[in-house]
Amino acid sequence: xxxxxxxxxxxxxxxxxxxxxxxxxxxxxxxxxxxxxxxxxxxxxxxxxxxxxxxxxxxxxxxxxxxxxxxxxxxxxxxxxxxxxxxxxxxxxxxxxxxxxxxxxxxxxxxxxxxxxxxxxxxxxxxxxxxxxxxxxxxxxxxxxxxxxxxxxxxxxxxxxxxxxxxxxxxxxxxxxxxxxxxxxxxxxxxxxxxxxxxxxxxxxxxxxxxxxxxxxxxxxxxxxxxxxxxxxxxxxxxxxxxxxxxxxxxxxxxxxxxxxxxxxxxxxxxxxxxxxxxxxxxxxxxxxxxxxxxxx
Numbered sequence: 001x002x003x004x005x006x007x008x009x010x011x012x013x014x015x016x017x018x019x020x021x022x023x024x025x026x027x028x029x030x031x032x033x034x035x036x037x038x039x040x041x042x043x044x045x046x047x048x049x050x051x052x053x054x055x056x057x058x059x060x061x062x063x064x065x066x067x068x069x070x071x072x073x074x075x076x077x078x079x080x081x082x083x084x085x086x087x088x089x090x091x092x093x094x095x096x097x098x099x100x101x102x103x104x105x106x107x108x109x110x111x112x113x114x115x116x117x118x119x120x121x122x123x124x125x126x127x128x129x130x131x132x133x134x135x136x137x138x139x140x141x142x143x144x145x146x147x148x149x150x151x152x153x154x155x156x157x158x159x160x161x162x163x164x165x166x167x168x169x170x171x172x173x174x175x176x177x178x179x180x181x182x183x184x185x186x187x188x189x190x191x192x193x194x195x196x197x198x199x200x201x202x203x204x205x206x207x208x209x210x211x212x213x214x215x216x217x218x219x220x221x222x223x224x225x226x227x228x229x230x231x232x233x234x235x236x237x238x239x240x241x242x243x244x245x246x247x248x249x250x251x252x253x254x255x256x257x258x259x260x261x262x263x264x265x266x267x268x269x270x271x272x273x274x275x276x277x278x279x280x281x282x283x284x285x286x287x288x289x290x291x292x293x294x295x296x297x
Contacts, residue, residue, distance in 0.1 A: 050276060055127065059082075059182075060081035061091070062088045064268065072130075072271075077275075081093075082112075083103065106163060129179045131180070148196060156200035157201075160208070176220065177219070179208070181207075181223075183224050185294045191253065192253070232264060244261055262290070
């Protein structure tokens with residue numbers, strides 16, 4: 001499926017959208033595929049529990065975001081995938097059936113709002129929103145530059161806020177919805193060299209919990225997951241799987257008690273559960289998925 005582009009500089013407010021529906025995107029066909037030809041999935045067993053629901057996922061082009069798209073699609077959801085990586089979105093569209101893929105920079109609230117309006121128009125009412133988009137800047141506090149810090153909070157914190165603001169009003173009007181933020185165990189446990197990153201993720205966690213309280217009366221649930229070391233390109237920027245498992249006492253970093261790093265599908269399975277009716281009485285919670293590395297819950 002072609003990737004729809006909403007450039008940072010030219011994204012328009014919802015009322016100005018005039019793009020035609022994406023060629024080849026057929027909601028009835030998508031529903032049939034969800035029931036009869038589930039998308040490839042390497043995590044837990046798919047259930048079809050999200051059939052008929054539309055899920056928007058930011059940071060969808062690779063890693064955890066791509067795994068979340070695959071898992072939710074396997075459970076029957078129609079996926080609206082947002083990312084700045086056009087090549088990655090094209091690869092996602094080749095593996096997950098009938099994805100509505102849009103280039104969208106979550107730092108720009110107008111671009112996010114335009115993408116949500118497009119998804120509602122072409123895919124249907126959004127029932128699930130998953131914020132995965134994130135960036136990493138590491139180093140001592142004394143070496144972090146102002147641009148580094150601004151980028152961390154623009155994507156990891158404000159990106160979450162922008163997506164939540166764009167979908168919350170719609171969900172309130174329907175008195176239903178599930179919002180999931182993908183944070184990090186660095187928001188729970190201090191790590192040398194990750195002060196800026198951990199702070200940006202902790203802010204996203206706090207925002208998600210406060211939002212959960214505000215919208216609970218409308219039947220909207222807001223939760224988060226906090227992955228530890230996961231087999232993604234971001235992990236490769238910090239360490240090797242072997243080093244992550246062993247830990248580094250000199251840097252006050254524990255190893256992983258389960259003696260393995262997470263696969264993106266481990267995180268996606270948790271997100272799928274939180275999005276489903278099986279978690280209908282779960283809100284304001286954060287699920288730490290780090291193999292016991294943070295010695296906390």
